[in-house]
Amino acid sequence: MADLIRTSLLIFRKDFKSELRSRYVINSLLMFVLVTISIIRFAIGDEKIENEVLTGLLWIVIFFSASSGLSRTFVKEEEKETSIALKLSSDSSSVIIGKLIFNLVLTFALNILILILFILITDYQIKNLSGFVITMILGNFGLVSASTIIAAIISKANSKGTLYPVLSFPVLLPLLLTVINATKLASAGVDTGRLNGEIMILISYSIVVTVTSLMLFKYVWED
Amino acid sequence: MSLTEIKCENLSKSYSGRTIFKDLSFNISSSQSLTVTGSNGSGKSTLIKVIANLIHSSKGNISVRSDNIDVPRDKWFEKTGLLSPYLNLYDELTGFENLDFFYRLKGKDGSNSHDKIDLVLHKVNLYEKRNELLKNYSSGMKQKLKLAFAVLHEPEILLLDEPRSNLDKAGIDMIYEVSAEQKKKGILIIATNDEDDKELCDSILSIEDYK
Numbered sequence: 354m355a356d357l358i359r360t361s362l363l364i365f366r367k368d369f370k371s372e373l374r375s376r377y378v379i380n381s382l383l384m385f386v387l388v389t390i391s392i393i394r395f396a397i398g399d400e401k402i403e404n405e406v407l408t409g410l411l412w413i414v415i416f417f418s419a420s421s422g423l424s425r426t427f428v429k430e431e432e433k434e435t436s437i438a439l440k441l442s443s444d445s446s447s448v449i450i451g452k453l454i455f456n457l458v459l460t461f462a463l464n465i466l467i468l469i470l471f472i473l474i475t476d477y478q479i480k481n482l483s484g485f486v487i488t489m490i491l492g493n494f495g496l497v498s499a500s501t502i503i504a505a506i507i508s509k510a511n512s513k514g515t516l517y518p519v520l521s522f523p524v525l526l527p528l529l530l531t532v533i534n535a536t537k538l539a540s541a542g543v544d545t546g547r548l549n550g551e552i553m554i555l556i557s558y559s560i561v562v563t564v565t566s567l568m569l570f571k572y573v574w575e576d
Numbered sequence: 577m578s579l580t581e582i583k584c585e586n587l588s589k590s591y592s593g594r595t596i597f598k599d600l601s602f603n604i605s606s607s608q609s610l611t612v613t614g615s616n617g618s619g620k621s622t623l624i625k626v627i628a629n630l631i632h633s634s635k636g637n638i639s640v641r642s643d644n645i646d647v648p649r650d651k652w653f654e655k656t657g658l659l660s661p662y663l664n665l666y667d668e669l670t671g672f673e674n675l676d677f678f679y680r681l682k683g684k685d686g687s688n689s690h691d692k693i694d695l696v697l698h699k700v701n702l703y704e705k706r707n708e709l710l711k712n713y714s715s716g717m718k719q720k721l722k723l724a725f726a727v728l729h730e731p732e733i734l735l736l737d738e739p740r741s742n743l744d745k746a747g748i749d750m751i752y753e754v755s756a757e758q759k760k761k762g763i764l765i766i767a768t769n770d771e772d773d774k775e776l777c778d779s780i781l782s783i784e785d786y787k
Contacts, residue, residue: 360681367677371668374709434664438725440630441653441663442681571650575632 357450360443364451368426369458377429378459382422386467389414394474407477408537412529414467416496419460423500424517426452427508436508440574449501449570453563456497456504464493480542488539488548491555492532498559499524502566505573528558578643580655580732580763581605582627587636589622596622597786600636606732609755609764611774614783620767621660623783624737627765628658642732654682657731659722661741667711671702671721674710675728682729696724700750715742720750727754732762740770752776 372378393410402410430436439448468489471477479485500521507516535551581603588598596619604610612620625631626638629652640647640655647655665674675693697703700720710718719742726734739751755776758764766773774780 356683360683363677363681367666367669370673371666374668433667434662435666437630437658437660437663438665438678439681441628441656441658442678443653444650447681575629 357446360447361450361454364439364443364447365454365458368451368455372455372459378422378425381425382418382459382463383466385418385421386414386463386470389417390467390470390474393471397475402475404478404540405537407471407475408540409533410475411467411471411477412492412533412536414471415464415493416525416529418463418467419496419500420517420521422459422463423456423497424504424507426455426501427504431508445571445574446567448574449505449566452505453497453501453566456501457494460493460497461490464489477540479540481539481545484539484543484545484548485536487545487552488532488535488555491552491559492528492536495528495532495555495559495562496525498562498566499528502562502570502573505570509573524562528555531555531558578732579606581641582733582763583637583639583641584627585637587623587626587633587638589619589626589631590634595787597783598635600781600783600786602781604763604765606762607759609759609766609777609779611777611780612765612767612783613769613774613780615769618783620783621662621737624658624660624735624765624767627733628656628735629653640733654729655732656735657726657729657733658735658737659719659726659739660735660737662737663722665710665718665721665725668709670707670709671697671713671717671724672706674721675724678725679728693728696728700724701746716744716747719743720747723750723754727758730761733765734758734762735765735767737767739766739768740773 393414430439503517503521503524507520510516531551531554535548535555538548538551539545583603585601587600589596600623602610612623614620622631626633629649640652642655669677672693675696676689679689679693694703697706700723702717702720702724705713705717710721713721723739726736736751736755740748743751755764755766764777766777768774
């Protein structure tokens with residue numbers, strides 16, 4: 354177990370260092386977020402948009418920025434033919450956990466930026482902050498868990514770009530419906546206790562997807 | 577170093593109905609070496625990938641035994657070193673960082689890792705360039721670093737696929753030196769068409785005989 358954590362963190366650190374130097378994912382994600390939020394700003398104009406609608410818009414930005422960024426960790430390994438060196442140096446569990454940690458860090462950092470920009474341009478109100486934070490953390494964890502294994506699957510395919518939304522939408526639909534509803538309730542000021550149902554669904558989803566990913570990744574990673 | 581053995585029984589590999597090789601059997605153990613020959617596209621690299629556990633055979637069995645104990649497939653990587661044209665290291669890391677990352681990933685002791693890596697970098701004549709990013713290396717330098725990657729953890733099974741690619745005379749001599757060292761302590765398998773490389777190993781397997 355200690356060895357698994359050590360090697361997973363090594364892979365995470367390698368990806369982090371590599372990303373800081375190449376800006377392979379960060380640059381495209383930043384551009385995507387800035388362009389999307391600018392479009393939302395122009396589309397809204399001077400209209401007063403209800404918080405419920407804004408919650409939907411917020412998750413649209415989060416979902417599509419995740420779509421454009423999270424798949425690249427595995428796609429890059431395949432395109433640059435570095436995956437073979439990784440296969441010859443580590444077991445599959447370390448790879449998926451290392452990539453999962455990297456995607457989590459990337460997504461949480463990105464979502465903080467998205468949220469700040471979103472609040473600044475739309476007057477988005479968050480009345481139950483603790484409930485909102487719990488919902489966002491669990492939602493993002495589920496999103497990253499599912500996206501990481503889907504990214505591993507599509508990295509083996511020829512039409513990588515088109516396959517991601519096709520595969521991810523049905524897998525992420527239960528998560529998105531729950532997290533959007535929970536975020537909507539939290540931002541409207543509903544007590545965290547009354548969000549228990551949604552929170553339990555989000556926790557269950559994340560556990561099921563993460564465990565399934567760990568079990569299935571070996572077969573995806575090995576040809 | 578332990579006694580290692582690779583046993584292949586009736587191995588076959590096909591892609592989309594096209595047979596690459598079939599009914600291929602051989603045994604090889606420590607201090608033995610094998611050259612795999614065949615024309616371009618004949619399946620030499622495919623066989624190397626099967627032995628390295630990068631792909632599965634379509635039929636037949638392949639096993640690796642260490643001191644008469646079967647090594648689980650997911651642990652073969654600990655015993656295998658591979659140099660091949662289809663393997664790349666990370667362009668965004670320096671030569672030293674690449675080797676350090678893979679050395680630690682293989683579970684090797686980190687306390688003397690720097691000394692070990694420096695030694696191997698000296699051996700492949702890349703010590704002076706160790707802190708340069710890999711993207712600034714020439715193709716020959718990258719091939720030398722891949723050789724360092726293959727031998728860094730002192731593998732019991734060393735697989736060299738077209739090892740001369742992009743190498744100058746000094747680089748080729750390096751391959752000969754590494755091959756001679758490996759033959760003394762472990763298994764060496766070279767996939768090549770070069771007549772000089774064929775001389776390096778004890779026996780020859782022509783992939784064309786298994787079509």
